[in-house]
Amino acid sequence: MLMIFTQDKLQNLEHYLIDAESIVITAHKSPDGDSIGSSLALYHYLKQHYFTEITVCHPDASPNFLNWLEGTEDILSFELNAEEVKSKLKRASVIFCLDYNSFGRVGNEMQPHLVSSSAKKIMIDHHLNPEEEGFDLVFSDDKSCSTAQLIYELIAAKNHTDSINKAVGEAIYTGVMTDTGSFRFPSTTGKTHRIIAELLEKGISNNKIHERVFDNNSVNRLKLHGYAISSNLEILPEFKTALIHLTAEEQERFEAKKGDTEGLVNTALSIKGIDKAIFFKESDGIIKISFRSIGEANPVNEMAAKYFDGGGHKNASGGRYMKGMSNAISQIKKVLPEFC
Numbered sequence: 001m002l003m004i005f006t007q008d009k010l011q012n013l014e015h016y017l018i019d020a021e022s023i024v025i026t027a028h029k030s031p032d033g034d035s036i037g038s039s040l041a042l043y044h045y046l047k048q049h050y051f052t053e054i055t056v057c058h059p060d061a062s063p064n065f066l067n068w069l070e071g072t073e074d075i076l077s078f079e080l081n082a083e084e085v086k087s088k089l090k091r092a093s094v095i096f097c098l099d100y101n102s103f104g105r106v107g108n109e110m111q112p113h114l115v116s117s118s119a120k121k122i123m124i125d126h127h128l129n130p131e132e133e134g135f136d137l138v139f140s141d142d143k144s145c146s147t148a149q150l151i152y153e154l155i156a157a158k159n160h161t162d163s164i165n166k167a168v169g170e171a172i173y174t175g176v177m178t179d180t181g182s183f184r185f186p187s188t189t190g191k192t193h194r195i196i197a198e199l200l201e202k203g204i205s206n207n208k209i210h211e212r213v214f215d216n217n218s219v220n221r222l223k224l225h226g227y228a229i230s231s232n233l234e235i236l237p238e239f240k241t242a243l244i245h246l247t248a249e250e251q252e253r254f255e256a257k258k259g260d261t262e263g264l265v266n267t268a269l270s271i272k273g274i275d276k277a278i279f280f281k282e283s284d285g286i287i288k289i290s291f292r293s294i295g296e297a298n299p300v301n302e303m304a305a306k307y308f309d310g311g312g313h314k315n316a317s318g319g320r321y322m323k324g325m326s327n328a329i330s331q332i333k334k335v336l337p338e339f340c
Contacts, residue, residue: 004150016093016137022091024054024088034148040072041171042154060258070170071171097123098151101129101130103115103131120136121136122138124140128301149192166204170209176196181266183196187313240273268292276293278290285322286321286322288318289304290317291303299339300314303317303339308331
């Protein structure tokens with residue numbers, strides 16, 4: 001079994017943390033349950049053991065459906081607090097880089113300030129092909145279901161599972177749950193379930209977490225999903241693929257908030273006979289694309305990387321397109337035969 005948290009690496013990490021005057025926790029742009037959950041789990045854990053300034057600095061704000069997690073109110077976002085985040089990164093002794101495998105994943109605005117910081121940079125991530133240059137320590141495991149699971153393993157490797165209180169446990173559970181599709185993706189392993197069992201035995205309420213994440217819809221969000229499915233869903237049976245899209249105007253019409261489109265790509269993937277789903281979302285003049293697939297024989301990360309400036313996991317990837325919605329959809333249709 002691959003050892004991620006080796007004693008040598010843990011000793012180096014402990015040396016960095018003990019000497020740190022300021023610690024900053026970062027995650028990728030467009031935060032999801034895993035990036036928020038892993039960041040807050042690490043934040044609450046570190047606060048118990050290291051008496052220094054600890055700050056979570058993300059490129060943009062948390063989606064509404066995660067704002068119930070303890071500590072979300074403490075997260076500084078570059079889009080809203082740019083000067084403060086710049087200052088935190090510049091003064092940091094240690095910067096944790098969670099749930100991303102290259103500095104570019106934090107976005108063009110925040111990236112130069114992250115890269116130029118003299119802090120020790122620690123990657124903890126589960127994506128394929130980590131770009132290790134520029135990082136002082138790398139804890140990477142692309143077989144792990146989530147970065148939140150890796151945070152649990154870090155805490156366990158340091159013999160600190162007694163530090164997993166309600167705030168830490170709920171954040172870990174949320175990150176694992178959301179990045180495994182509620183434990184249904186192939187990345188969910190026996191280890192994952194054993195970790196979840198440990199969290200439940202510590203008193204974490206799984207039903208309350210599921211309710212807060214999935215049963216907290218606004219009327220506008222439900223109407224947005226209904227509209228997207230009824231008006232903007234296209235089935236390509238010859239490729240066993242479903243396409244679904246939302247323009248900026250359509251999102252504005254339904255007063256969409258951050259996180260309101262979450263889950264649409266998985267809804268498309270749930271259609272009988274479909275093994276690939278692709279969701280196109282217009283945002284700030286860019287078409288952001290989410291790719292999902294079922295099975296080892298249907299990787300989507302290669303398509304995302306080759307044609308859409310993206311990448312990710314075999315069955316869950318992201319990309320972007322700069323030439324408008326109709327052209328993005330046309331390009332997908334053009335290249336799909338290569339991957340079917």
